[in-house]
Ligand SMILES: NC(=O)c1ccc[n+]([C@@H]2O[C@H](COP(=O)([O-])OP(=O)(O)OC[C@H]3O[C@@H](n4cnc5c(N)ncnc54)[C@H](O)[C@@H]3O)[C@@H](O)[C@H]2O)c1
């Protein structure tokens with residue numbers, strides 16, 4: 001199959017490496033021309049995924065027009081806040097002669113101004129193509145190194161198309177499940193970043209395993225409540241895109257969302273952390289988006305609300321935790 005991966009951060013690069021190793025025709029298209037040149041010459045993404053060589057068969061492109069003439073599946077591998085602009089570039093470069101069958105987001109965040117999920121953003125920009133997300137517990141470096149992982153392919157697309165893409169992406173190192181609950185799969189991937197920040201805050205405050213277990217369990221309950229209230233199916237949150245990604249991200253020493261929370265728990269200022277970032281922490285803006293949604297719709301999400309107050313209102317993390325602990329008591 002012919003894949004175009006638009007965006008060459010850690011995750012786009014890792015997926016391009018995986019697909020290329022599966023024998024597919026893959027073109028990785030970085031945002032900047034200089035990055036395309038650097039990747040082509042060094043055959044390594046030194047900025048975002050150092051230490052993993054690009055397979056010789058992986059093509060690095062810069063011009064979208066020729067790439068999109070051949071691509072059957074386009075993976076949009078940028079931060080959530082850049083998804084609309086990236087999808088717009090795709091729309092502008094798509095000619096009448098295109099093989100395109102499916103557009104997938106790899107991003108895990110809501111668009112902060114509109115509160116839209118990734119597939120909704122894609123659909124708004126590219127209404128003529130089936131859209132969805134490829135999501136789940138997948139740290140880029142592990143996927144790039146071929147360590148076994150599993151994911152969910154959720155899209156509003158004909159089942160035969162979903163199954164054929166599932167087959168093409170799956171192999172001994174990546175097992176892909178399909179889902180038609182696009183909202184549930186996407187909400188899971190977005191929400192877990194907020195709770196990974198919360199888990200990191202607990203680590204930064206030097207709390208124990210009991211705190212972490214309590215936080216994760218209540219976070220899952222909150223994900224189900226928020227997701228269901230927004231139209232997703234509860235059971236999706238117990239799968240790879242929900243529980244699976246929550247566990248991976250909250251435990252993973254590598255997770256940028258968890259590390260960000262850990263620094264806040266240890267006393268760092270959010271503005272300072274955001275000012276010096278090169279890589280994306282999706283949970284930061286996505287917390288604001290979900291907080292707005294929950295306020296608008298009257299959805300009770302106390303952990304999410306405390307993360308919001310910690311990130312945006314200068315609330316001290318230890319006070320946020322204490323307020324969660326001292327909420328009114330209730331049945332589980
Ligand atoms: N890294 C992972 O392990 C991983 C795994 C699964 C999903 N994701 C998700 O994939 C998405 C991309 O993450 P990543 O890890 O590849 O990011 P990254 O932090 O490694 O790189 C950021 C990328 O975004 C690009 N970028 C920054 N601002 C942009 C803009 N305004 N317009 C277009 N592109 C812009 C940069 O050029 C770079 O390619 C995120 O939503 C993330 O949650 C990441």
Ligand SMILES: O=P(O)(O)OC[C@H](O)CO
Nearest residue numbers: 136137138139255256257
């Ligand atoms: O490093 P993070 O926190 O962005 O997490 C990356 C992936 O979403 C894990 O599945």
